[in-house]
Amino acid sequence: MDFHDYVEGFLAEADEHLGSASAQLIELDRAARSGQPHPRAVRELFRSLHTIKGLAAMVGVEPIVDVAHEMESLLRGADRAGGRVPVTAVDLLVQGIRAIEERVTQLARKQPVAPAPPRLVAALSALVVGSLAGAGASAAGPRLGLPADVDAKLSASEREQIAQGIRSGRRVVVLEFVPAPEKAERGLNITAVRARLSALGELVKVVPRSIPATPGSLAFSLVLVTSAENQSLAQAVEAEPGAVLELTLAEPDGPDDSDGPDDPDDSDFGVRVADDLPVQAHGYVRVDIARLDDALEKLSALVVTRFRLGRAVAELAAAGVDTRALDAIVGETTRQLRDLRAAIMHARMMSLAEMLQRVPLLVRGLTRHTDKAVTLSIQVGDAELDKSVAEQLFPALVHLVRNAVDHAIEPRQERRRQGKPQDGQISILCDSLSGTHLTLTIKDDGRGIDREQVARKARRPVPRTDEQLLELIAIPGFSTRDEASRTSGRGMGVDIVKRTVDSLGGSLSLQTSPGQGTSFTLRVPLSVTIVDTFGFTAGAQTFVAPVAMVEEIIEIDASRVAHAPALAGGHAPALERLAAAMIERRGQAMPLVPLATLLRLPGRAGLPDASKALVVRLAGRHRGEPVAYGIERMLGRQEVVIRPLEDPLVRRVGITGATDLGDGQPTLVLDLVALGATLFSHARAEP
Amino acid sequence: MAHILVVDDSKIMREMLMACLRGLDSMSFAQASSGLEAIEQISLQHFDLVLLDLNMPDIGGIEVVEFIRGQDRLRDLPIIVVTTRGDEVSREQALAAGASRFLTKPFTPETIHAEVQGLLRPPGQVA
Numbered sequence: 089m090d091f092h093d094y095v096e097g098f099l100a101e102a103d104e105h106l107g108s109a110s111a112q113l114i115e116l117d118r119a120a121r122s123g124q125p126h127p128r129a130v131r132e133l134f135r136s137l138h139t140i141k142g143l144a145a146m147v148g149v150e151p152i153v154d155v156a157h158e159m160e161s162l163l164r165g166a167d168r169a170g171g172r173v174p175v176t177a178v179d180l181l182v183q184g185i186r187a188i189e190e191r192v193t194q195l196a197r198k199q200p201v202a203p204a205p206p207r208l209v210a211a212l213s214a215l216v217v218g219s220l221a222g223a224g225a226s227a228a229g230p231r232l233g234l235p236a237d238v239d240a241k242l243s244a245s246e247r248e249q250i251a252q253g254i255r256s257g258r259r260v261v262v263l264e265f266v267p268a269p270e271k272a273e274r275g276l277n278i279t280a281v282r283a284r285l286s287a288l289g290e291l292v293k294v295v296p297r298s299i300p301a302t303p304g305s306l307a308f309s310l311v312l313v314t315s316a317e318n319q320s321l322a323q324a325v326e327a328e329p330g331a332v333l334e335l336t337l338a339e340p341d342g343p344d345d346s347d348g349p350d351d352p353d354d355s356d357f358g359v360r361v362a363d364d365l366p367v368q369a370h371g372y373v374r375v376d377i378a379r380l381d382d383a384l385e386k387l388s389a390l391v392v393t394r395f396r397l398g399r400a401v402a403e404l405a406a407a408g409v410d411t412r413a414l415d416a417i418v419g420e421t422t423r424q425l426r427d428l429r430a431a432i433m434h435a436r437m438m439s440l441a442e443m444l445q446r447v448p449l450l451v452r453g454l455t456r457h458t459d460k461a462v463t464l465s466i467q468v469g470d471a472e473l474d475k476s477v478a479e480q481l482f483p484a485l486v487h488l489v490r491n492a493v494d495h496a497i498e499p500r501q502e503r504r505r506q507g508k509p510q511d512g513q514i515s516i517l518c519d520s521l522s523g524t525h526l527t528l529t530i531k532d533d534g535r536g537i538d539r540e541q542v543a544r545k546a547r548r549p550v551p552r553t554d555e556q557l558l559e560l561i562a563i564p565g566f567s568t569r570d571e572a573s574r575t576s577g578r579g580m581g582v583d584i585v586k587r588t589v590d591s592l593g594g595s596l597s598l599q600t601s602p603g604q605g606t607s608f609t610l611r612v613p614l615s616v617t618i619v620d621t622f623g624f625t626a627g628a629q630t631f632v633a634p635v636a637m638v639e640e641i642i643e644i645d646a647s648r649v650a651h652a653p654a655l656a657g658g659h660a661p662a663l664e665r666l667a668a669a670m671i672e673r674r675g676q677a678m679p680l681v682p683l684a685t686l687l688r689l690p691g692r693a694g695l696p697d698a699s700k701a702l703v704v705r706l707a708g709r710h711r712g713e714p715v716a717y718g719i720e721r722m723l724g725r726q727e728v729v730i731r732p733l734e735d736p737l738v739r740r741v742g743i744t745g746a747t748d749l750g751d752g753q754p755t756l757v758l759d760l761v762a763l764g765a766t767l768f769s770h771a772r773a774e775p
Numbered sequence: 776m777a778h779i780l781v782v783d784d785s786k787i788m789r790e791m792l793m794a795c796l797r798g799l800d801s802m803s804f805a806q807a808s809s810g811l812e813a814i815e816q817i818s819l820q821h822f823d824l825v826l827l828d829l830n831m832p833d834i835g836g837i838e839v840v841e842f843i844r845g846q847d848r849l850r851d852l853p854i855i856v857v858t859t860r861g862d863e864v865s866r867e868q869a870l871a872a873g874a875s876r877f878l879t880k881p882f883t884p885e886t887i888h889a890e891v892q893g894l895l896r897p898p899g900q901v902a
Contacts, residue, residue, distance in 0.1 A: 091881070097787035138830045139785055142859045145880040146791060157861050241838075267815045278815045279808075294833055296814045296842050305846060306818040308811065 091147050095195065098147045102192050105136040107442075109185055110449040112136070113178065117452070120175045127171030127245030133181070134163040140188065152191050154204035158212035159184040171245045180212050182453055232335050234262065238295045238309050249292050250335070253313030258289070260335040261318075265308045265325040276326065278308055284324040289314025311335075375435060377475055383432050387425065394421050426749055430728065437472040440518055440526075443482055444468065447489060451514065454493040459500055461511045462493055468518035473526055477612065481528075484585040488530045488608050489514065491582075496534030496606055506603065508533065525594070525744075531607035537561070537600045558598040562586045585610075613745075621757070622702070623723035623749070626682070627689025632728055632747060633702065633758045639714065640673075640703040641722065648672045649680060671701070671716055678703070681767065682718035683758075704760040715764045728757075742766065776801045777895050778821065782813040782839070783828035783857070792826055792857075795884045796891060810834035814842055817849065824853045824894060827874075829865050837868050844873035853894035855887075 112129040119126035141156035159181055166173045173181075187205055194201045232239065232250060242250075253260050265281045278294070285291050293311040314321065318329040398418050405411045444466050451464045473481070497512030504510060512534055519527045542560050543550040551557040564583040585608075589596045594612030621632040622641070650670045671680040680701060701716035728747040742763030746754040779802055783789050786808070793804050805822070807813040810831050817825070825843070829836030836856055843849045855876045856869040866877050876890045 091791060094787055094791050097790065101785055101787050132832075135830065135832055138859070142828070142830065142857075142880045143785060143788060145859055146788065146882075148881060153860070161861070267818060269819050272815075272819055278811045282811070294811055296811065296834070296838075298842070298845055306814065308815075 095147050098143050098149075099192060099196050101143060102140055102152075102188075105140050106185060106189055106192065107445050109133055109136045110446045113182055113185065114448050114452075116173055116181075117175070117178045120173050120178050125169075125171035125245075125248065126173075127167070127248055130163055130166045130171045130173065131245065134160060134167060137163065149191065149195060149201055151201050151204040152188050154209060155184050155187050155191075155212075158209050162212055162215060167243075167245060170248055177215055179456065180208065180215060182449060182456075183208055184212060185449070186453060232260070234311070234335060235309070237297060238262065238293070238311065241295050242293060246292055249290075250311065250313065253290065253292075254336070258313050258315050260292075260311065260313050261321060262333040262335065263310045263312065263321055263325050264327060264331060265310060267306060267308070271326070281308070281310070281325055285310060285312055285321070288312070288316040288320060288324060377436065380432055380436050384429070387429055387432065391425055391429075394418070394425060397421075422749070426726075426728070436474050438475050438478055440468040440471040440473060440478075440528075441466070443473075443478045444485070444516060447486070447516070450486065451489065451493060454490065460493070460497050461500055462497055463511045463513055464489075465513065465515040468516065468528075471518045471526065480588055481610070481612065484588045484610070485516070485528070485530065487582075487585055489516070492530065492532040492534065492606070496532045496536070498535055525611055525613050528610045528612075529607050530610075531605065533605040536602040536604055536606055537598075538602065554598050554600060557600065558582075558586075558596065561598075562596075619728060619757075620725065621728050621747075622725055623755075624700075624702070625720045625723065626718075627684030627687065628720075629689060630723065630749070630755050631683075631758050632726075632749075632755055633760050635725060637704055637760050638702045639705055642671075642673060642701050642703060642716065644671065644680070644699055644701055644718065650677075673703070673714075673716075676714070678714040678716055679767065680716045680718055684718075684720075686717070686763065686767075702760065704764060715760075715767065717760060717763075728755075776803060777823040778803050778805065779891075780805050780807060780813060780816060780822045780825045782807045782810065782826060782831070782836075784808045784831050785828075788828065792887070795887050798884075799888060799892065810836060810839040813839055817843060817852075822852065824855070824891065826855050826857065826891075828857045829862060829869060830859070835865070837865060837872055840869050840872040840874050855890055855894065 112133045116126050116129045116133065119129065137156045137160045141153050141160060144150075144152035144156065162177060162181070166177070187208060191201045232247070234242075250260050263285070265278065267278060271277070282291060282294065290313040291310060292313060295309045295311075297307050297309055298305055299307050310325070312321070318332040321332050322329040401411050401414045401418055404414070447466065448464055451462055455462050492514050493512075497514070498506070498508075500510050503512065512532065515529070515531045517529045517531065519529075537557060539550050539557055542557060546560045546563060548560060551560055562581075562583045562585075564581065586596050589610050589612060594610060597609045597611070598606070599609070600606040620635040622635055622638055623630060623632045625631070648671055650672075669680045670677045699720065700722055701718045703714055703716050705714050726749075728749065742759050743756050744759045744762075745757045747757055749755050777800070779796065781789050781792050781804055783792065789806050789808075793806075796802055796804075805816060805820070807816055810827075811834055813825070813827065814834075816822075827836050827839060840854055840856065843852060843854065850873075853876075854874045855878060856866065856874045857878045857880065858866045858869070859880045862879075866879075870877065875894055878887055878890060
């Protein structure tokens, strides 16, 4: 057998380790700049690199082994020095991660892997961090009241972590967990216990101890920094609250650099709630996306079967059989299938924040050899997107960020002269309120794009609007720099960003202001999105609309409805044509439009069919104005998976996509806000 | 039928190890992704061999070896430790602590076959 078959698995794992290594490096950088140790980051970084090294060795990628090996030695020294790393070492480590990332990418693309960069390797091995040992590292460390065999196993870094925990006012406790076959059968094993305790605090150390008196002869002692009380701690390990042992610090003199625990961001690096343990303790599983697609296909087959079952039951009913019980079962199956599909789709989603994990490190690398300073702000909340979309979008985002750093942000001096803050600001923001589209904005406060320079370079007339400007810079191969800038290299042109966004069925827009800044906005329909929606019927058809859009659901009280003549006549020909009415709600009048009529569905026109209405506030020109859409029946609230309608012939304003409620028929998803805009249009209303 | 415990925090590494060994005589596998899990499993069931990566979080492979050898009933449990280049120190320590054999990454399927078969074959049998 050939280990080369395992390259895919290697790439996936390497990717994960590189991602977490980047995050650790950011923290290490911050700590190094303020002269503080960060034992946890050092240890985790060491382990990630050691793992990458071992895997790379097995699949035969020597250059990665070489770089990882040097980085590992440096970190080993740092760990012995109590987790202290000088800023120069952090720089080299960052370069090392980049070198490994480049080679992982080459491997993924089946390109030849470049040899390890000799100067980096030499620099890494020349930097001996161990010589810093003794500078501040508490060699003997404070005395803690631990059982002797547990105490003997603690490293300097771990002692420091415990001491920091106590100084910050938290408790440090020792708990004992005794494994047993019946516990393991219930799923209570050491991994589960670690996960439970990690949720209650910061797990510093786990020590296995041989105790002849107990069955199986094994017990685990767990040292935890926490603020939780004994009751919950004891429950986590299934012991008595009285068995929780608390530690106190017996230090001869207080530390000279004890910052107060007031500022959680800058002080106590080692003290953070949870997250001290590797991924395994959190119950995550890595899933090959192809397996999820496979599961979806099998689900589709199930949906078809259920549809046939439904028809068979209908035939029975037509033959006079009482099928009520069967109907209920079929209905239940429909719901369950819908839920199952949502669950599988959900598993394909990855968080935007996770996707952007490596960007801060990228920015740091880009500014390192320049006289620019950049503050990066990422505000994406907990937005999620389908993994395959993320994979396409990420390179485009990276290019825009690179562009911003390379071309847009000015050097410090120039910014000072302009009266701008010295640090350039780059922000990545996400707004996914529409529920079916993701809007990502990359904004900078730099130079802005020079229209004249662009026009000259493109040999076209000077563009007058931002849209025209975007068209010019999106010409394939366009660039306003004649030589590749040092960090961007050739990179991708804005044309590729546009092409990526277009291929995802989205749009790219640009806003720029000379001297003030630029922002690129990418709007992509999520290929799969899970949205909380209201289901309802109108015109005897079922629809759903995102909950986020509906301000209120009201009952239509005939006494509060006034008919057409009272409308804002002349300004809303569409409303008049639809024989809409006005409804009063809390002293305010708003148009009441039967959805069935608006969508030109068959069925009785007019209001009698509408007993409820969905109140929606419009956007755009009529921002903030409410409209009430009359509907027949509310069907409830459910999370659904939405697929945008891709066929351009089927594009209609107000319909963003379709979903499957489990009955095999597509149910349309309405964008009630967009639909509302058509009510006020002066053109012939063609929704 | 030999029951083997494969310990490594990298899933892909565990898969590679098991794939190597499946070709040999009938084997069954259990997996652990940390030294602590390994110790727990060893205390709860019987194994004929342990394949142990030395680089793992929270409790290194050496400590696992020490712990195992510290138990009377496990003193002869065959342990193969897996290390990487540059890890010579850990390797010596592991052997000193009682590990039976070691493998260095990268190793070939043939190498691991040889080590495993050597340990599982009852003493006195000719190759």
